[in-house]
Amino acid sequence: MKLISILLAFFLLSSAQANEPSGLTNLQCEYMKDPIGIDTKLPRFSWVMLNPLKGTMQKAYEVFVSTTRDGKGDIWKSGKVNSSSAFAVYKGKDLLPFTRYYWKVVTYDQSDKMLSAGATFETGMMNMQNWQGAWISDGTDVKVKPAAQFRKEFEAKKKIRSARAYIAVAGLYELYINGEQIGKQRLDPMYTRFDRRTLYVTHDVTEQLKAGKNAIGVMLGNGWYNHQSTAVWYFDKAPWRGRPAFCMDLRITYEDGSIETVSSKKDWKTALGPVIFNSIYTAEHYDARLEQDGWNKAGFDDKKWREVTLRSAPSKNIVAQVMRPIEQVEEIPAAKLNKINDTTYVFDLGRNIAGVSKIKVKGEAGTVLRLKHTELLKPDGMGDMSNIDMHYRPTDDKDPFQTDIYILSGKGEESFSARFNYKGFQYVEVTSSKPVSLTKESLVGYFMHSNVPVLGHVSSSNPMINKLWAATNNAYLSNLYGYPTDCPQREKNGWTGDAHIASETGLYNFDGITVYEKWLADHRDEQQPNGVLPSIIPTGGWGYEWGNGPDWTSTIAIIPWNIYLFYGDTTLLGACYDNIKRYVDRIATDYPSGLTTWGLGDWVPVKSKTPVELTSTAYYFADVTILYKAAKLLNKTADHQQYKALAEKIKTAFNEKYLNKQTAIYGEGVQTAMSVPLYWGLVPEELKAKVAANLAKRVEADNFHLDVGLLGTKAILSALSDNGYANAAYKIASQETFPSWGWWIVNGATTLPENWRIESKNDNSRNHIMFGEIGAWLYKGLAGIKPDEQAPGFRNVILEPHFVEGLDQFEARRQLLVSSWKREGNSIVYDVIIPANSTATVRFDAGKSITLNGVPVKDVVALTSGNHRFILK
Numbered sequence: 081m082k083l084i085s086i087l088l089a090f091f092l093l094s095s096a097q098a099n100e101p102s103g104l105t106n107l108q109c110e111y112m113k114d115p116i117g118i119d120t121k122l123p124r125f126s127w128v129m130l131n132p133l134k135g136t137m138q139k140a141y142e143v144f145v146s147t148t149r150d151g152k153g154d155i156w157k158s159g160k161v162n163s164s165s166a167f168a169v170y171k172g173k174d175l176l177p178f179t180r181y182y183w184k185v186v187t188y189d190q191s192d193k194m195l196s197a198g199a200t201f202e203t204g205m206m207n208m209q210n211w212q213g214a215w216i217s218d219g220t221d222v223k224v225k226p227a228a229q230f231r232k233e234f235e236a237k238k239k240i241r242s243a244r245a246y247i248a249v250a251g252l253y254e255l256y257i258n259g260e261q262i263g264k265q266r267l268d269p270m271y272t273r274f275d276r277r278t279l280y281v282t283h284d285v286t287e288q289l290k291a292g293k294n295a296i297g298v299m300l301g302n303g304w305y306n307h308q309s310t311a312v313w314y315f316d317k318a319p320w321r322g323r324p325a326f327c328m329d330l331r332i333t334y335e336d337g338s339i340e341t342v343s344s345k346k347d348w349k350t351a352l353g354p355v356i357f358n359s360i361y362t363a364e365h366y367d368a369r370l371e372q373d374g375w376n377k378a379g380f381d382d383k384k385w386r387e388v389t390l391r392s393a394p395s396k397n398i399v400a401q402v403m404r405p406i407e408q409v410e411e412i413p414a415a416k417l418n419k420i421n422d423t424t425y426v427f428d429l430g431r432n433i434a435g436v437s438k439i440k441v442k443g444e445a446g447t448v449l450r451l452k453h454t455e456l457l458k459p460d461g462m463g464d465m466s467n468i469d470m471h472y473r474p475t476d477d478k479d480p481f482q483t484d485i486y487i488l489s490g491k492g493e494e495s496f497s498a499r500f501n502y503k504g505f506q507y508v509e510v511t512s513s514k515p516v517s518l519t520k521e522s523l524v525g526y527f528m529h530s531n532v533p534v535l536g537h538v539s540s541s542n543p544m545i546n547k548l549w550a551a552t553n554n555a556y557l558s559n560l561y562g563y564p565t566d567c568p569q570r571e572k573n574g575w576t577g578d579a580h581i582a583s584e585t586g587l588y589n590f591d592g593i594t595v596y597e598k599w600l601a602d603h604r605d606e607q608q609p610n611g612v613l614p615s616i617i618p619t620g621g622w623g624y625e626w627g628n629g630p631d632w633t634s635t636i637a638i639i640p641w642n643i644y645l646f647y648g649d650t651t652l653l654g655a656c657y658d659n660i661k662r663y664v665d666r667i668a669t670d671y672p673s674g675l676t677t678w679g680l681g682d683w684v685p686v687k688s689k690t691p692v693e694l695t696s697t698a699y700y701f702a703d704v705t706i707l708y709k710a711a712k713l714l715n716k717t718a719d720h721q722q723y724k725a726l727a728e729k730i731k732t733a734f735n736e737k738y739l740n741k742q743t744a745i746y747g748e749g750v751q752t753a754m755s756v757p758l759y760w761g762l763v764p765e766e767l768k769a770k771v772a773a774n775l776a777k778r779v780e781a782d783n784f785h786l787d788v789g790l791l792g793t794k795a796i797l798s799a800l801s802d803n804g805y806a807n808a809a810y811k812i813a814s815q816e817t818f819p820s821w822g823w824w825i826v827n828g829a830t831t832l833p834e835n836w837r838i839e840s841k842n843d844n845s846r847n848h849i850m851f852g853e854i855g856a857w858l859y860k861g862l863a864g865i866k867p868d869e870q871a872p873g874f875r876n877v878i879l880e881p882h883f884v885e886g887l888d889q890f891e892a893r894r895q896l897l898v899s900s901w902k903r904e905g906n907s908i909v910y911d912v913i914i915p916a917n918s919t920a921t922v923r924f925d926a927g928k929s930i931t932l933n934g935v936p937v938k939d940v941v942a943l944t945s946g947n948h949r950f951i952l953k
Contacts, residue, residue, distance in 0.1 A: 131917075141160075612628065677692055
């Protein structure tokens with residue numbers, strides 16, 4: 081797979097970096113490289129130290145923020161801070177809007193050797209009062225299908241130094257300057273609760289402007305703002321719904337220092353364009369005969385265009401979008417083409433993706449192409465939509481599901497790709513109203529997702545495990561579109577349960593903090609005053625009454641906690657603290673016994689069913705545990721004591737109800753019932769070994785096959801490997817017969833299905849992330865890589881590798897951290913690379929003789945940075 085090749089190249093580069101001379105790298109502000117248009121009043125800075133020498137640690141750092149390149153810190157000097165933390169929060173003068181700042185970090189190692197590096201960040205509006213533009217629309221009704229285009233001409237009379245376009249949109253947009261599309265981003269701005277928070281995006285458009293006449297063009301798409309398709313979640317009835325609108329300021333700085341702002345106002349012109357229908361949920365229709373050449377360039381005759389309509393802002397909270405954008409990350413050529421006849425072709429990409437297709441075609445004007453995107457084929461070779469269209473409720477036949485419609489202009493070779501939509505698919509069935517000639521090269525797919533940087537890589541001697549890791553990552557990325565989704569075709573919903581289950585998988589493999597921070601802001605927008613959260617976020621209203629118990633909406637606690645563990649940053653935890661508290665208090669009020677039946681339970685189980693009360697109470701306990709730990713971190717002493725006591729109350733009630741202390745069995749003793757209490761820390765310490773032994777016996781009785789649903793998959797592998805049964809966990813993880821993850825892979829899956837039964841007619845999207853915990857367990861259970869709660873952000877790494885039977889080699893990397901083992905004869909060689917400015921605590925299973933670099937050691941070893949080799953016999 082191309083993804084694996086990309087990741088291998090990345091890690092070869094990372095390894096090379098590890099051998100370079102000392103330096104500072106990966107300087108980020110707000111977890112972005114040299115961001116522009118941020119609104120954060122107290123931005124965060126982070127950096128990575130490179131040094132191949134063993135034992136290298138940062139002893140202190142200084143941060144300087146300046147308005148000039150000299151880096152002298154005229155805005156802020158942190159002073160010398162004695163800390164190993166590669167993270168600092170700005171505490172200087174109030175930052176001004178529309179200003180570029182230069183920041184520099186100086187570090188000191190244990191020998192007082194200094195390293196320094198610099199980067200930039202640029203502020204945006206900083207305050208809504210700084211907007212000069214008006215919100216404009218084309219003034220048509222929400223039911224009007226064609227997308228509106230807008231244009232404005234202006235003259236730049238002086239030499240331009242720099243220019244920034246700030247654009248806030250209710251809906252989606254494409255921005256053009258002098259005919260050139262701006263930016264590689266797709267589907268901007270990201271989906272939010274539009275009437276409570278609207279995002280704006282900043283573009284550097286210096287290169288696109290020129291002296292003299294210039295033209296701005298904007299095309300608006302519906303997105304989630306004006307949902308014209310109908311499905312069971314009532315997107316079309318969202319309280320914010322309206323005709324797409326935007327507000328824009330183009331701020332030009334001239335060489336003489338003067339500033340001119342060209343804004344969206346009444347003097348703009350508008351007309352309907354060739355995008356004759358667009359739905360983020362279903363597809364896009366385009367009539368190339370309606371194109372107006374040069375509409376986004378200077379000199380275009382717009383006499384027939386209408387005046388725009390002024391309208392109110394969609395919300396009172398318009399803030400900068402500071403996150404990794406959605407992009408077309410990978411182009412995928414068609415692997416096969418099946419020509420049915422002169423008007424019917426079926427393209428096979430060879431793998432399941434989320435994104436869009438692009439077709440190139442010649443034909444007679446008015447010829448209608450229908451591009452039907454599916455995950456499956458019917459026996460006759462045509463596209464099969466049956467596994468993904470079950471929740472669609474069309475009112476007519478004018479909006480076919482996942483089917484783009486393109487009407488040819490007849491002007492030579494034409495190309496089409498949806499602008500304001502994406503889909504989940506492997507196959508594209510192309511039918512035309514008149515014969516056309518297509519080849520395998522006529523269509524490509526684009527894998528689109530939030531373009532989060534790659535951090536992790538896994539490889540092993542088991543090809544199935546390697547494919548499973550890649551498929552899990554493909555499913556994770558396919559469901560990352562500015563918020564984590566469940567599937568890219570049938571729903572595109574931000575299902576909370578799916579997201580927290582897969583959050584560790586995401587954080588081991590990718591730098592996803594900006595997406596999660598945005599999504600948790602969506603949580604804060606959606607939470608009701610009584611603490612209740614919906615099961616899908618964002619939502620137009622659906623989900624407050626179904627599917628939103630603690631087993632699902634524990635996202636409000638679990639994801640901020642995981643971000644703290646992986647990044648060592650309490651910002652998100654602090655931002656969500658009151659929301660976690662309100663949520664916990666809601667459950668405590670409704671369920672004073674400490675046990676709660678609120679939830680969906682172990683969704684899509686294989687066969688055994690575990691009581692909802694058992695699993696939901698476990699997640700309630702997890703939320704309260706996170707809350708009292710967060711209270712301590714945030715110096716809320718009274719809360720810490722109160723919620724720690726509540727956690728003990730829940731634990732006691734839980735064990736009184738479900739634990740047989742004589743047999744050490746929970747409930748009916750099935751896999752989920754046994755593993756969930758172990759994973760979430762509900763088992764009394766003195767009974768842990770017995771409960772784990774009983775779980776292992778149950779797994780053996782089930783022939784080392786899964787008998788769990790969604791919640792059980794999160795728990796079972798770690799419950800075994802963390803408690804002395806890593807071999808049993810690996811037997812489950814590497815199983816290749818039904819039911820198992822491997823069963824999917826040997827049957828050709830390139831992403832993760834929604835159902836253990838791949839032949840199931842219901843609940844069977846082929847690109848779901850909800851069973852994606854396996855991706856995290858490969859790091860935790862085999863490589864043993866775990867963040868240390870006492871030194872989060874991998875400042876100290878916990879390494880608990882398991883050299884399982886049936887596997888000869890395994891390696892996991894996360895950034896510059898490496899945990900790699902292989903069998904050599906009767907010995908195991910375990911190689912570790914600890915990055916500079918980090919330490920590690922290595923814990924081995926007892927019973928083996930161990931040497932470190934030739935010196936005998938015990939089964940718990942403290943390591944400094946550098947390369948280390950253990951031999952175990």
